[in-house]
Amino acid sequence: MPVEFMVFPAQSRLLPYVALLCLTFALTLGGILARPIESLSLFWPVNAVLVGVLLRYPRQANALGFMLVWLAMVLADLLCGSAWKPALWFNLCNLGMVFTVWQLLSRVPRLHRRMRSPHGVLSVFAACAAGAMVAASLASVMAAPWFEQSLQATWLAWFSEQFSTGVLVLPVLLSAPSVRAMVRSGAQAVRLPPLLVLLGSLAFSIAFGGPGAIAFPIAALLWCAWTYPPFLVSMLTLTAGSTLIVAVAQNLMHFSVPQSEPGVTTLMSARLGIAMLVLGPLVVACVSQANRSLMARLAHQATIDHLTGVLTRSAFTRRANALLDSRQQHAQALPLTLMMLDIDHFKAINDAHGHAIGDQVLRQFARTLQDQLHEGELFARMGGEEFVVILPGLAPDRAKFTAERLRRAVQDLHVVHADHRLQITVSIGLDGCAADTPAPSLDELLARADQALYSAKAHGRNRVEQAEAQRQVV
Template sequence: MVFPAHSRLLPALLLFGLTFALTLGGILARPIESLSLFWPVNAVLAGVLLRHPRHGSFVGIALMYLAMVGADLLCGSQWYPALWFNLCNVGAVITFWRLLVNLPRQHRRLRTPHGVLRTFAACAAGAMVAATLACLMATPWFDQSLRSTWMAWFSEQFSTSVLVLPIMLTAPSLPALLRSSGQRISLSPLLMLLASLALSIGFGGPGAIAFPISALLWCALSYSPFLLSLLTLTAGSTLIVAVAQNLMHFSMPQSQAGVTALMSARLGIAMLVLGPLIVACISHANRALLARLAHQANVDHLTGALTRSAFTRQANALLEGRRQHSQRLPLTLMMLDIDHFKAINDRHGHAVGDQVLRECAQVLQAQLHDGELLARLGGEEFAIVVPGLLPEQASFTAERLRRAVQELQVRGGEEQLRVTVSIGISGCSDQRPASSLDNLLADADQALYRAKAQGRNRVEQAQRQVI
């Protein structure tokens, strides 16, 4: 696709501005004369490249690098360290991006355990690249040994990317986020996580960083991967800050030269979130599979109407609720049959017949209101239940449905098909107990038979109302 000049310039400016703002924020939050405690820039930018591949070009990466260097110089850094250390950051971004960009979408969006493991491996590789590049010039700029410098860069880059990158990869689109905003979520796992974090800080010690694991696993079973990623970021960053500020009295023997308590805590916290993320993606996949199976069991794949089994279950629930109601409400049941449907199949083929079924179901559904049921019982036969409508007063509604189908225009090859339906009506009057759904269907079926026998494209009432 060829983009106009202005449409290429705006994304480039946005990418430059985002990189500049993130880098400036990371520098300003950094302790004086120290490496950043939390540097999310690289993981965020890698996520941007993975979500918007057209930025993954030489120009896009060069803009990121220039924005990083510009922010560093603005904060008073010298030219040489600004150029070199931001080259370390860009190296990490490129590594994250190149190791994940060719993964299938379901893996890249962390919808499979394989995707989670590949993301962790990419985070480790990117952190190694950044740490190795930093060590190449550690002598003039760091007082620490090469081992200490490498471990400091690696632990920070790995822990931060593990906490931030999953958010970028699992984030839903804005329309999907708005659709899910009204859904209710359980607060118990979240409260459990907050309590476990408070207990970790209050109890202290090296083992305290593992306290939130049970709460995170509960969150993984209860929430989406995106929401869990936000919670792991919250938990991980809280623990890292607590260790850095010595709030948890986290100490370890210095038997390994250059390994500090903060480095160890960062790596432990990063590995802590691996299990919950895998559980979350498996749980999300299982919920999606169950939702698809439920949809297939309840919704006819061709017409979008209810299946016979789903209709039977929901109609019986309406009848049962009517029996238990102190004031028995009326209920109308209609059976509809597409006239001469076999002739349509024989003359125009089953593809046209399927189109007739689909469009008839769409027209009927458009005429119904919330709480009214439309089902495909089989073949060309449909059923409709209208709660609150007296069967003897249902002729107007049935005529409206019949006319809506009659006005439908379906193209069969070179000609326009005329589609009509015959309708039989049965139901339950108010203040009377209802019989079974089978009796209602039988009465409506007899009325439908009379409608077809009397010329089709008409509505007939059942001769005996079920009471």
Template sequence: MPVEPMVSPVPSRLLPPLILFGLTLALTLGGILARPIESLSLFWPVNAVLAGVLLRNSRQANPGGFALIYLAMVAADLACGSAWRPAVWFNLCNLGAIATIWFLMARLPRVHRRLRTPHGTLCLFGACAAGAIVAASLACVMAAPWFEQSLRATWLAWFSEQFSTSVLVLPVLLTAPSPRALTRPGSASQTVRLAPLLVLLASLSVSIVFGGPGAIAFPIAALLWCALSYSPFLVSLLALTSGSTLIVAVAQNLMHFNIPQSETGVTTLMSARLGIAMLVLGPLVLACVSSANRSLMARLAHQATIDHLTGALSRSAFIRRAHALLDNREQAPLTLMMLDIDHFKTINDQHGHAVGDQVLRQFATTLQDQLHDGELFARLGGEEFVIVVPGLAPELARFTAERLRRAVQDQHIAQPGQPLRITVSIGVSGCAADTLAPSLDELLASADQALYRAKAQGRNRVEQADGQRQVV
């Protein structure tokens, strides 16, 4: 049989550069084909997209990556019939904008670079302005022979388009969640309020119908409402949609947007682009502040609810939830267990507090793996924990408590030398079905008395409160 030749796969290290080249080629071709004949593009998002890609994938931001981007841009221009000289010079202008934005933003800490702070948003506006200045200046110096306009008009046209497009496009790329964040449990369950979005759509419609220079500011109130309601990524998408809609409406003279020509070369579209770009600054900054406040409140709520060492409920959170559980019991049985790690002080004294913390963490993890939804598990303090099991009668709870005790006993705590083994003593109390529920303090007190007996009778055992012995 003839032996088929082996096909070697493309080395994985070559794939990112090939993807970068292909992405640049596709974006540039799309931008060229969408450009009016013999005119600058109404939108040229290629530079902003590539700057965002390099900021999100720093490994490709090297001389080789920039060279690939430039070659792909020139190749796309030549493929569309451009002469080689304008293709070389125009794309140097584009590369200058990309490199400038990347250079300024890449030096910021990641929290600013991903626009999670107002400072990062302001820095982005500055970087976009610097990139637009570089591109416009290079265009005037190197590409002037191909323009019929004056140098001032050429500079303003390049600057206004580059600045406005970068300000609208880059925030979307920098705030976009990673694929891992999108697949995280709970990420798809977040609800989106429709009212701010509907108001924004209505305000955009009113802007176009009403017209005039002041109409570009009509959506600002709705965008601010969106900034208070949505994530920075969604606000960035809405700002891009709103800004693009207004720019197209001005370019098509749908808004009757006229300005006095006080400066030679200043056109209606240039003025509109710059005004719209600056209008989105406020909503983007507010979205960052609002998102930071929501994250802070979530962290504070988590710290107030969850014990930082073990991941169990804190004492205060347990008391609130246990009271609510007792209030809504509706004559169903309920069991409360008090658990105490045996000889925990000796563990701390002999092995140190770091090992003691490790014991607490593994003990809590072991118990949480044994529990079900709706069952409360909390750390009351030190090595003392409590579990509440709704629906389980206390006289039938010994099997459950024994299962928990054996799970703890079977654990081995890894440490230098001989693995450490721990045991737990458990006191069980509760209330039977169709009986008046005692208070939480009474349940804790009776379970604590049972726990005291378990320790007095040798530890590593389960004891039930008086009158709640196991029914066999």
């Protein structure tokens, strides 16, 4: 038994490092096999993926983790027939890119790092540029022995590839929601027009060709950025950017640049141009998402009472008037009942036990009634300890039984405070209209129900009274 106790925690600590080693080896092997013979990789996502993984799972971002990353890259390179000296050095260049970008972005606040602000997008671009410079500079040191290209050409080739791949791949990993968040949000419908326009613009770019063609999808990407969340936008920028890079590399777009600068090739120019093009859509996506979040919070604050979680007075007024207007438009109008509820002796509770306990009473009271009500029934806090309920489809005579059920549920509620259990009660007044009869206005319903509520309080509280009938429900 003691042996098992020692072994199992060791395995649990080692497993993430084994997973990191296997992931790096698989990504590196795939990147090597996909690149052209005796050439740098056309698209090398290994470094950006590893940065994203280490930022999302920082426990493995230590000396052992980075050593395993480098070892896995070297092993994959040697397995594919590379000489051991280039394998050691050039994978050290890749490690330099990974470590630099990770080091810079790990200092950025998590909110920005997860691509939820324009500052985060700019930070990712700056970090990728710095990491690409480190990798290109290290690679250029060995340009003469292992490359036929000049030092400048080697530096530009490494920088353009590392930078463009980083800004295309890394935002996807950083903005990706967790599995729990995706399950909680569920499947959501995606508006197709922006996506279809983007695909069409990509096809048109390839068909039209020329240096300016890489900018054709920018309008569609901006539309997508205004419509979709940042994660989906980053997926689309990755798709668009990689498609254009492959099209340029395969000479499908007849893209060319003047050779005024030695070592500058068509692919280098295209990579850098495409990388900069995706900056705008990603920033717009973050701004748009921030605006949507702000509007949602403001709408929530205007609709939901912050203390009790029920509708606010203004939200209730809007929905109740809409419900009454809808009822008037139907030939066979359904019955409807409005109830006013007031917690008995609430001021005495506040005076005796303090406002904190009073707030607790309000929260538990609201939660108790919410558990008793059904979907489609409106429940709101009118102010202080006064609440209102609308029961569509229920006539006042039958709603009296519902009101009595609510009264008993509140009476059975006990609020625990220190060594005391506070018992609260509620008085209820109701009014409404039967089926196929014109409904009074909301103000009239509220006034009549309020009169019935005062009658309930005058007759001893903890009871239900109906407007006009003025009789207790037993």
